[in-house]
Amino acid sequence: MKRIIIVTALCLVASLSLMAQKVGVQSSRCEVGLLYQISYQTNWGDSRAVVVEVIPDQPAAKAGLKAGDIIETINGRNTQEMSEEEINRILLDPSMGSVELEVTNFGYRNKRMTIQKQCVPAQAVSEAMLARAFNMYSVEDVTTRRFTMPYGYRAPEQIDFAQYRTFSFASGRKPTILERSIYQELLQKGLKYQVKGGDLVVAIQADLTANPNYREGAESDIEKGLKNYRFNAKTGDIQQYPFQSINAPSFIGSHLLTVAIQISDAKKQKMIWSVQAKERLNSPYSLETYADNFAPLLLSNFPFLRYISNPTFVLHKNSYRSIGVFFDANDLQRILWVEKGSPADRAGLMPGDRILTINGLPLESTVKAMTDGYHAFLRKSLFFRDEESRFPSSDGFDGNKFWRLDKYKEVAELMQEPKYKGAFTYLFSHRPYVHDPIIEDVVVEIQRGGEVIPIAMKPVLKKEDYIELM
Incomplete structure (x- = not known):
């Protein structure tokens, strides 16, 4: 499988310091906010670019693109005849x-x-970048966060899936409780529902039975760290x-779902x-609840199959409060760009303005000063984190821990100490462990x-979360 290309001009850097060293190569950059892959299947896409993920609130999402869309042409050129380099160049060209685009899916051709x-100066630091x-x-x-699902897929027949428009359930009835989440997911993919006579017939089988390989008491011998998130x-x-x-070994878990x-x-x-999920557990579990919770994951490989078994997913969680300003990587106090229609734009902030404080906390001009304060805060607040919540991020760092519920007040007080340079805590100021109240x-x-001017704005909460099938 060819590598998935992330079509976004965000500099994905290990730190803001590294970004500050790299700016100046070009005058501007553009963001479109989608992931695509060149299809290797005759069933779906056939050597064209296929959208695999769309990042919420980014230009591609605003244009109406959806995961699974086949990009037929870009500026009139057939994507079958274009290299990834050419596609990226056109999508990200700031000129x-x-x-x-011309796009095909179940619902349209x-x-x-x-x-x-969205094109901004090359050295502009977005709030999304700061949040990360x-x-x-x-x-x-x-x-x-990365996780793997116990799914097995059947390789599709060599037939053009784009010819199908409608679906029905094998029962010939309206969707049951078990079927409703599958029904909603197929609608999201552009298919239309018919009670009977659909182009496609969908059959769902679900069972909860005893695990024939189960060994009672064997769980005590298994590593306790195998928690399933x-x-x-x-x-x-x-x-x-x-x-x-x-x-976990096959003899663990008394039930098989x-x-x-x-x-x-x-x-x-x-x-x-087809797809089949096989789960092992030690107590009964609702089949309807399973379908409700995991329908998007079960159907993530339909119609564009990229995994045959045990697919791995990454949740990219990126929620933050935004006022709509872009900071200068070489001088963080300087506003380099203001998003049109944003709270900052409506409040009258302009490129060239210098931000001295945010919510009373000093904003330093250098990346080093801000990150030094941040690292000092992290060291000081270490014992306010919940050890039981420890989890690894997809990059392998295993020290992620949520704040302790009983320490929110102490965390908030620590964040507001000027010596820790916490101006960027405003990105999360909807949380009680940042401001109390x-x-x-x-x-x-x-x-x-x-002149020094105080300006108050009501930020918007942006939720740019998405699931990536690796």
Whole structure:
């Protein structure tokens, strides 16, 4: 499988210091906010670019693109005839403010869409970047977590899936409680539902039985660290589940839960795609709840199959409060760009203004000063974190821990100490461990000419969370 390309001009750097060293190579950069892959399948895409993820609130999402869309053409050129380098160059070219696409999915063929790029100065630091760089203020909001699901897929028949438009359930009835989440997910993919006579017939089989390999008492011999954390599609969060880890031996878990989805061509009466989940656990579990929580993951490989077994996912969680300013990487006090229509724009902030404080905390001009204060805060606050919540992020760092519920007041007091340079805590100021009580407004002191002006704004909460199938 070819590498998934992240089509975004965000500098994905280990630290803001590294970014400050690299700026100046080009005058501007553009963001479009999608992930795509060149298809290697005749079933879906056939050597064209296929969208695999769309980042919320980014230009591609605003244009209406969805995961699974086949990009037929870019500015009139067939993507079958384009290299990844050419596609990236056009999508990210700052000399073109927009790009025209023709897109195919179950619900449309060669639909025209226009992506209006967000182009900013090359050294501009966005609030999304700052939220990732200072994420230990609130790993509850910003983190990446990897997990694997025990799914097996059947390789699809060599048939063009784009020909299908409608689906029905094999029962010939309206969706049952078990089927409703699958029904919603197929609608999201562009298929239309018919009670009977759909192009595709969907059959769901679900069972909870005794595990024939189970050995009573064997759990005591297994490493206790094999906790099973997964993404819950209903809540949008990672949570612990009672299922055994995919790495646990087959004799662990007294129950075996199986959910299978089979999709068939109605006319040919031939199965063209299927997935089966096999879970082991030590107590009964609702099959309907399982389908509700995991339908998007079960169908993540439909129609564009990228895994045959045990797919690995990464949750990119990136929620933060935004006022809509972009900071200068070489001088963090300087506003380099202001997002049109943002709270900062409406409040009258302009490029060239200098921000001296945010919510009363000093904003230093150098990346080093801000990160030094941040690191000092992390060392001081170490014992306010919940050791039981420790988890690894997708980059391998295993020291992520949530704040202790009984220490929120102490954490908030520590964050507000000026010596720790916590100006960027405003990104998470909707949390009680940042401000107690919570402060609704963000107040900045700007220097414009020789005058210092306080300006209050109501930030917007941005949730740019998405799941990536690795």
